């Protein structure tokens with residue numbers, strides 16, 4: 001098992017929900033990726049993805065051939081011909097082991113997607129982050145809500161959405177290192193949002209604190225760390 005870096009990411013800005021919708025995988029078999037999927041930010045190359053898929057398919061078909069199936073040998077031969085391998089080969093080289101691993105290390109700074117993800121959101125009540133407008137979802141009229149006491153559309157009478165922005169706090173683990181390039185890319189995709197990352201890795205003994213806003217890094221400090229987190 002690798003050492004794990006524990007990460008804490010705080011996202012603030014006018015439409016945090018949009019950021020959260022972008023970074024999750026809605027139809028992933030991997031539960032974790034439904035909250036945070038690095039592939040949505042810096043896509044894992046198609047060539048490796050296809051090889052991974054092909055390897056999974058092969059393995060499923062291989063395992064589906066019963067050990068006591070009287071036609072086992074024929075089926076193994078057919079399967080081997082379809083995938084261009086020696087009959088009876090138990091697995092195919094997947095994309096991750098054909099360059100995908102190196103790609104992840106280089107592009108995500110960690111060999112796997114995030115694990116152990118927990119997400120909490122709350123109303124962002126910090127100074128200067130209160131939205132002053134709300135758009136009616138029925139007639140699309142935009143209202144200035146600064147002095148409104150009852151949030152109702154002046155045009156059509158529909159209730160207006162609560163426009164106080166969200167703050168998202170996400171905790172997750174990454175293998176060996178924090179996913180700095182991924183957060184950096186995310187910050188550039190949503191330059192009207194701010195991203196603050198803290199990370200802790202007790203095994204090698206380092207931690208850090210970085211912040212991006214307006215699409216660029218504001219600071220990134222690294223410290224020695226001998227606490228209990230990560231490792």
Ligand SMILES: [Zn+2]
Nearest residue numbers: 136139153156
């Ligand atoms: Zn309206």
